[in-house]
Amino acid sequence: xxMEFYSNSRRIHILRSVIAAILLLFIHGAHAFYLPGVxxxxxEKGDELNVKVNKLxxxxxxxxxxxYSLPFCRPKKIVDSTENLGEVLRGDxxxxxxxxxxxxxxxxxxxxxxxxxxxxTAKAFKEKIDxxxxxxxxxxxxxxxxxxxxxxxxQGSPSIVCQLGYHVGLKGQYEGSKEQKYFMHNHLxxxxxxxxxIQTDAARIVGFEVKPFSVxxxxxxxWSDKTRLTTCDPHTKRLVVSSATPQEVExxxxxxxxxxxxxxxxxxxxxxxxx
Numbered sequence: 130x131x132m133e134f135y136s137n138s139r140r141i142h143i144l145r146s147v148i149a150a151i152l153l154l155f156i157h158g159a160h161a162f163y164l165p166g167v168x169x170x171x172x173e174k175g176d177e178l179n180v181k182v183n184k185l186x187x188x189x190x191x192x193x194x195x196x197y198s199l200p201f202c203r204p205k206k207i208v209d210s211t212e213n214l215g216e217v218l219r220g221d222x223x224x225x226x227x228x229x230x231x232x233x234x235x236x237x238x239x240x241x242x243x244x245x246x247x248x249x250t251a252k253a254f255k256e257k258i259d260x261x262x263x264x265x266x267x268x269x270x271x272x273x274x275x276x277x278x279x280x281x282x283x284q285g286s287p288s289i290v291c292q293l294g295y296h297v298g299l300k301g302q303y304e305g306s307k308e309q310k311y312f313m314h315n316h317l318x319x320x321x322x323x324x325x326x327i328q329t330d331a332a333r334i335v336g337f338e339v340k341p342f343s344v345x346x347x348x349x350x351x352w353s354d355k356t357r358l359t360t361c362d363p364h365t366k367r368l369v370v371s372s373a374t375p376q377e378v379e380x381x382x383x384x385x386x387x388x389x390x391x392x393x394x395x396x397x398x399x400x401x402x403x404x
Contacts, residue, residue, distance in 0.1 A: 170269055171331040178230035178321070178334075181210045183265035183272075184222040186294065190260050195222050199257060199297070200250045202227050202242035202386050223267060230268075230321065232332065233392045237363040241386040243352060248380045254298065255311045255378055263294035268321065268337040276338055295341040298378060311378040314341035316361065316369045319390040336395075343375035346385040361387055 172178065182196040197207060204227045227241055246254070266273035274291035281288055298313045322336030346360045361369050368389065376384055 169333050171326070171329075171333060172232040172323075173331055174233045176232040178232055178268060179210075180226040180228040180230055181223050181267040182226045183267055185257065185262045185264060185297070187257075187260050187262045190262075193222070194257075194262070196224060196264065199253055200244055200246075202244070226266065228319075228388060228390075230319075230390055232321075233323070235389075235391045237368060237389045238358065238361040239388050239390075240356075240358070241388060243383065243385045245383050246378065246380060251378055251380045251382070254313060258296075258298040258300060258311050258378070262297050263292075264297060265294040266337070266339075269334040271334060271337045273337050273339055275340065291338075295339055298343065301375075312343040312372070312375040313378050313384055314343050315346075315376050315384050315386050316342040316344050317388040318342065318369070319388060321390065321392045322395055323392060325394055332394075342369050343372040344369050344387075345374045345376045346387065358385070358387070 182201075184193040185196060185198070186193050197203060204225050206225075208225050210223045210225050229239075230236075244250075264273075272293055273295070274293055275295050276289050277292055278287050278289055280286070295314060295317070298311060300309055300311055302308060302310060318340040320336075320338040320340075321334060322338065323332040323334050325332040344360060346358050348356050348358050348360075350356070357364070359367075360374075361367060369387070376382075378384075
């Protein structure tokens with residue numbers, strides 16, 4: 130019993146010594162200390178921006194999964210993109226993404242990939258929707274958020290809170306039907322918010338937002354790399370603005386993943402976050 134007490138005391142002493150050493154490191158070198166990948170970057174117009182995907186999370190199960198554990202669109206090669214100590218300590222699973230952004234260059238109706246579900250992949254998506262899993266992404270070390278407008282019950286005025294990540298999909302019924310269906314969020318409208326230096330014209334990213342939509346994309350003829358969608362086409366100025374015709378998650382269903390990205394010189398109206 131005395132030996133166990135001594136062992137625990139020894140561990141506590143060592144832990145305190147380590148913490149003290151770390152604090153001294155911060156105090157003596159604080160003016161020059163930073164974690165790799167955390168310092169903000171300056172981007173010129175047209176610079177490539179690296180979008181990263183993080184783990185799938187759920188407040189319902191508390192069990193994280195890798196983003197690519199689901200059959201989302203993939204880059205040619207998946208690589209681990211964890212860059213700094215904070216990401217390691219949080220247990221993040223950060224990997225590269227197939228999205229292509231260029232600083233302050235808007236894009237509309239980009240087709241990411243086309244997937245045909247089988248029974249196994251449809252079941253996997255449904256399970257994650259049932260468990261309310263959210264997709265997490267990162268841009269320049271900032272987390273992806275979904276701005277949500279809420280009304281203050283006391284003041285009666287609207288305000289914005291930011292939900293970390295967007296849901297894989299949702300459940301619902303068609304009008305006039307009681308049958309429960311699963312729907313995929315397969316179109317993402319991204320907004321990158323930035324602060325621009327007037328003198329140099331360089332900009333720093335200060336916010337990364339998304340509005341997810343479920344839309345059953347349509348096109349004419351046989352699918353090819355040059356196929357233009359009739360449901361989302363910048364040439365005809367037809368954009369996705371609602372989920373009026375959602376994309377079902379079922380065996381043998383074809384899902385086309387698309388996205389828009391826009392840039393705004395501003396920031397999210399609130400620093401409150403919800404999960």
